[in-house]
Amino acid sequence: MITTVALREELDVYSIRKQFPVLSREVKGKPLVYLDNAATTQKPQVVIDALVDYYSNYNANIHRGIHTLAEEATASFESTRDAVTRFINAPSREQIIFTRGATESINLVAYTWGRQNIKAGDEIIISAMEHHSNIVPWQMLCEEKGAVLKVIPFNGAGELRMDVFEELISPKTKLVSIVHVSNSLGTVNPVKDIIEKAHQAGAIVVVDGAQSTVHLDIDVQAMDCDFFVFSGHKLYGPTGTGVLYGKQHLLESMPPFLGGGEMIKEVSFEKTTYNDLPYKFEAGTPNIADVVALKTAFEFINGVGKQKIREHENALLIYATKQLEMIPQLKIIGQAKEKVSVISFVLDNIHPQDAGILLDNSGIAVRTGHHCTQPCMNIFGIPGTIRASFAVYNTKEEIDILVKGLHKAIKMLS
Template sequence: MSLNIQDIRASFPILHQEVNGKPLVYLDNAATTQKPLSVIEALDYYYKTDNSNIHRGAHTLADRATRKYENTRELIQKFIGAKEVEEVIFTKGTTESINLVASSFGRKFVKKGDEVIISTLEHHSNIVPWQLLCEEVGAILKVIPINDKGEIIFEEFEKLLTSKTKLVSIVHVSNALGTINPVEEIIAKAHAVGAKVMLDGAQSSSHLTIDVQKLDCDFFAFSAHKIYGPTGLGVLYGKREVLESMPPYQGGGEMIKEVSFEKTTFNEIPFKFEAGTPNIGDVIAFEKALEFVNTVGKKQIVDHENELLAYATEKLSSIKGFIPYGTADNKVSVLSFLIQGMHPFDVGMMLDAGGIAVRTGHHCTQPLMNRFRIEGTVRASFSVYNTLEEVDRLYESVSKIAKLKNK
């Protein structure tokens, strides 16, 4: 069944405006996706009608807010294929989810001389927490190299694995290049040496069907704002037995059973890792984002995005001076490129003058940019509400910009 893109676009209020006198073309979806009206209205409704703290109140507002909050947790369980709802933990975002694992699992189970493996494709949020951990405990951080297409070199990954490997933390889909990593094979190899595996799913959650049980990952992290939901909200999935073996990440309310000045006992999962008043309104609104995805259909979304990527790649590749980065055989709808002889920031500013929003810079992947010996790229990233006509506008604008350099 083909999608009615105009009907979909109608539910995203922000898309219907002009920027610099031109109709907005929003192609910065890898940074954050726009929000359907249902998400915006749910957030507004919560603060107008149900605003109350959750879990601890005996009154009607607290009960309504608690039920809606936990409804979202149940929907996320189904959305990612978790075995139990208790394996779903709310955080501020993918970054905090990774830091939680590094701080809690890492400090308990990673010791001096142990090894943690990441890849060259990682976002800074999946590099820095492991650097901090390794520096603190005296562990060794190893990095999987990539080829010129932006794919990890699997044979080199296998060489890095040893009996000292305690954790492999790898991006499922590269935010800078769109590369889809072979995570099923990575997880199987890591488990064979007794290592746990964390997946950074910030990009994959919106582009791929996720089944954490089938993947058999130990941890999976993603952010609501990458999948049509609010900012400042994320999810950490963890296998029950692993989460139960980990100490709390933060201390405070909700994460305790009993507190005395002599000793504190901790709550069950997931609450053990959810100290303090959570981001209640955004969690409730996120349910509507997931419902939007489920209603449209993940397969239909992916098929449309892949069509846009293929069309954009073919069109822009015909432009003189166009240099693509990230040409993996298996990738999602991210097109990173440079125009020969031009700084990516300048290209981005000229596109913005024409109402086209793209991302420029190193995309929080400086080691990856260093691998290609560049400062950064221009990144156009597509979502379900983008159209072929918008790709045509991108092509026309990039063509004009490239001709300015070639004069």
């Protein structure tokens, strides 16, 4: 919860910044101020080194080779699975499926569990603040199966209307897919309450943790979600990496997503038998190098300490909110009581893209547009927002630079 406190410097943010090579560069002659972390975080040198080390010293395909490089690559790849298991407190490593990202993880559930279990007249519930990747797969499934997609609205502060959710859920509800933290509003949704109510109705729950995994402590067992997804590139890891966690009995009951090598036990022209978990869902050569380096990203986060990171980011959010609220022409979009380090806002009579271009001219990287949440923007009656999002390496001084850049943009564009 956002409370009024001074910016805490309980971690040495300036030493942390030195671990991220890109933060020392200039953009258009100005020091880079990177405030687009909800889109992707920058990578510390140790993650970059892990990628280089794999390709330099033990690049090989995994699981099937018996030579030394193959065994080393396999061991490193599988050690990341163990790291993920610990990071989200999964019951077993077999329940961790590697994908290309949260989007592919959601699609995997929609195409396998969804096609197998959703029938005409069934209902799927999502929220009005979902990312497109948690809307479109369920729309496609509903169109194919004749199912009904229902939407939980939110109030003016960007908080889910739980009273309406309780009205929407019924014996027809088969699946609820909900974002843990909104990428465009920063809202932290009450997923545990949603999961409990969905389970009482006999529905399963998918939690989109793309934005929450880097900020919040994730315990899938305590949460009791049926599926949990996230992307590696949003938590200081490489792009093209993602995770699907699922309850074991559900994963075992689901058909494979893709066919090919590794996901099989035996193949003949008459019949194929599928591999055990997790390999049933990991067909073909995976993104080995990036998955190997993903473990290093977890080690970086654990080394700094998630609580310290969270306290620092929350202090930045409080400071930035206060500074932005002092700009008369600025309106913050989404002011939920429970938020993480995302601030979306609009400027009077100024298109977000125009402001974004001027900020970039000052070396300030923010995100502008609808943030892949067009329905959410439509509810607010706006085409998009300017979004500043914070990470462990951001500072109070960078927020001051953002505020100065906004004043300059307002003066030039008004």
